[in-house]
Amino acid sequence: MKNVVASPDCSQNMQPVVLEFRNVSFSYGIAPVLENVSFTIRKGDMTCIVGPNGGGKTTILKLALGLIQPQQGEINLLGSSPPTNVTRVGYSPQYIHYDPRFPMTVIDIVLTGRLGNALKIGYSKADKETAKYALEQVGLLEKMQVPFGSLSGGQRQRVLLARALACEPELLLLDEPTSNVDAASEVHFQEILERMKQHVTLVLVTHDLAFVSGLTTSVLCVNRRVLSHSTGELSEQVLREMYGNDIKLVKHDPMHRR
Amino acid sequence: MFSHSFLLNAALAGLFAGISCGIAGVFLVTTHLSFLGVCIAHAGFAGAILGIWLKIDPVISASVFSIAAAFAIGPLADKGELSPDTAAGIIFSLTIGLAFLFLGLMPGSRGEALSLFWGGILTANSKDLLLLSFVTLGTLVIVALFYKEIVAVLCHRSIAVAVGIPAVFVLYLLFVWSAIIIAVSLRIVGGLLIYSLVVNPAAAAFQLTYRIKYLFILSALFGVLSTWVGLFVSYFLDLPAGASIVIVSTVIFAVALFISPKRKTISDLDPVREILPPHNGDSKELK
Numbered sequence: 001m002k003n004v005v006a007s008p009d010c011s012q013n014m015q016p017v018v019l020e021f022r023n024v025s026f027s028y029g030i031a032p033v034l035e036n037v038s039f040t041i042r043k044g045d046m047t048c049i050v051g052p053n054g055g056g057k058t059t060i061l062k063l064a065l066g067l068i069q070p071q072q073g074e075i076n077l078l079g080s081s082p083p084t085n086v087t088r089v090g091y092s093p094q095y096i097h098y099d100p101r102f103p104m105t106v107i108d109i110v111l112t113g114r115l116g117n118a119l120k121i122g123y124s125k126a127d128k129e130t131a132k133y134a135l136e137q138v139g140l141l142e143k144m145q146v147p148f149g150s151l152s153g154g155q156r157q158r159v160l161l162a163r164a165l166a167c168e169p170e171l172l173l174l175d176e177p178t179s180n181v182d183a184a185s186e187v188h189f190q191e192i193l194e195r196m197k198q199h200v201t202l203v204l205v206t207h208d209l210a211f212v213s214g215l216t217t218s219v220l221c222v223n224r225r226v227l228s229h230s231t232g233e234l235s236e237q238v239l240r241e242m243y244g245n246d247i248k249l250v251k252h253d254p255m256h257r258r
Numbered sequence: 259m260f261s262h263s264f265l266l267n268a269a270l271a272g273l274f275a276g277i278s279c280g281i282a283g284v285f286l287v288t289t290h291l292s293f294l295g296v297c298i299a300h301a302g303f304a305g306a307i308l309g310i311w312l313k314i315d316p317v318i319s320a321s322v323f324s325i326a327a328a329f330a331i332g333p334l335a336d337k338g339e340l341s342p343d344t345a346a347g348i349i350f351s352l353t354i355g356l357a358f359l360f361l362g363l364m365p366g367s368r369g370e371a372l373s374l375f376w377g378g379i380l381t382a383n384s385k386d387l388l389l390l391s392f393v394t395l396g397t398l399v400i401v402a403l404f405y406k407e408i409v410a411v412l413c414h415r416s417i418a419v420a421v422g423i424p425a426v427f428v429l430y431l432l433f434v435w436s437a438i439i440i441a442v443s444l445r446i447v448g449g450l451l452i453y454s455l456v457v458n459p460a461a462a463a464f465q466l467t468y469r470i471k472y473l474f475i476l477s478a479l480f481g482v483l484s485t486w487v488g489l490f491v492s493y494f495l496d497l498p499a500g501a502s503i504v505i506v507s508t509v510i511f512a513v514a515l516f517i518s519p520k521r522k523t524i525s526d527l528d529p530v531r532e533i534l535p536p537h538n539g540d541s542k543e544l545k
Contacts, residue, residue: 062416065419066419067420086419086420086421087421091417091421093414093416093417099290101464101520102413103468103470103472103473104468104469104470105468108409108469108470109413112406112413112414112417112421113421115406115410115418115421115422115423116421116422116423121402121403121405150468163417167421
């Protein structure tokens with residue numbers, strides 16, 4: 001049970017800062033959700049935010065996007081405080097928050113990712129091409145005219161990923177991209193993310209700890225406070241602190257470990 | 259039947275009210291806020307009666323009341339401080355109470371106020387038509403210009419904000435515009451009936467299409483169909499026009515529900531959601 005935690009802020013990594021939280025606190029009403037949270041994400045990182053339910057994972061994404069404002073502290077998104085640069089960010093919320101009965105086709109959904117770039121009336125041909133290309137990247141181009149609600153959970157997640165990609169983002173924020181996804185789709189999803197890693201800085205919220213060990217360059221453990229911000233792997237000690245009870249860390253795919 | 263100019267006026271009024279109420283219905287039904295339509299409609303009704311009492315143009319007082327109702331319930335439902343049902347119930351009973359209070363306090367003849375209950379499409383005059391055509395044109399222009407932004411906000415507000423759209427502003431703009439549509443159409447269909455012309459066509463269209471574009475088109479079509487068939491039925495069977503319009507719109511909804519392809523597919527597809535839409539998405543659902 002060794003605790004392999006590399007220095008949290010690699011001094012040799014001089015990539016530009018993409019997202020930075022400095023002493024950020026946030027509460028809904030009287031219940032504190034985040035207390036004094038600080039971390040830095042640099043260009044090219046792939047960061048997983050993990051932690052128990054209600055620990056504030058999604059809140060971090062919402063703060064980063066400027067959907068909500070912190071009561072204390074500062075947030076720097078691509079050089080200014082959000083939501084200034086929000087159109088340079090691709091965001092995929094939890095798909096469960098999509099109403100499957102809302103009458104949208106797959107391509108309609110993906111096109112909404114172009115909104116920040118398209119100030120004209122309607123979508124241009126280039127917008128449509130970009131949307132189609134994004135769908136192709138997640139392997140769902142042939143489903144473009146299908147109602148979103150008729151897809152499986154895994155397919156919906158991939159459509160939402162394509163929607164976020166259609167923004168042509170510098171930073172991609174994905175909230176629970178693999179919830180409601182079966183094992184086969186999850187592997188597919190990992191492959192897509194691995195390809196994307198080359199081009200874009202990734203932050204993803206997940207409680208799938210196996211997912212963390214494979215691909216990520218840094219892990220942010222959040223339960224109201226940031227318990228660790230490591231560039232190594234998760235330790236059982238951190239997990240216990242985070243989840244508050246005995247938890248076994250099972251390595252799923254040692255092949256992927258660096 | 260169009261040899262009479264009042265029938266031509268009525269048909270035109272039905273066309274305009276059908277289109278604009280149908281489109282307002284899409285805004286309210288897709289955001290799951292159709293109860294907001296009920297409250298806006300009854301607030302407008304109370305406002306119009308107050309207008310008649312105080313000798314103000316009822317369209318103006320109705321608009322003020324409708325918009326106020328939209329701003330009162332919107333945030334209540336939005337922030338989740340009260341359940342939407344509770345908020346709607348309170349505002350609904352308040353507006354109905356006000357309507358009857360104003361009616362009771364009104365001195366002299368109440369004929370004009372009473373006719374607001376069931377509306378007067380057959381007495382639509384050129385001023386009504388001018389207002390209605392203006393509002394309908396405005397509705398079509400708004401939807402045409404901001405189609406993709408409106409759709410994004412209706413579909414998912416957070417992602418609309420995340421791509422830089424002022425979603426709350428857009429949403430309230432839609433509510434306010436819906437309130438104006440309802441206030442202007444009030445005299446045509448009637449204060450107690452207008453709500454069904456807003457919600458039924460959109461709800462019927464929602465059953466029949468998987469595409470948001472057709473949802474707008476179908477809803478407007480069903481709105482016009484409701485007023486025209488209602489008018490036709492009332493003319494030949496000598497029934498009250500407003501009531502006929504509402505019943506026709508309900509029949510359209512019932513038929514749409516009966517032939518709906520969604521009733522079967524979607525509920526099979528996602529049974530968990532149907533019963534309990536989770537609020538805290540952090541919890542992982544088992545499939």
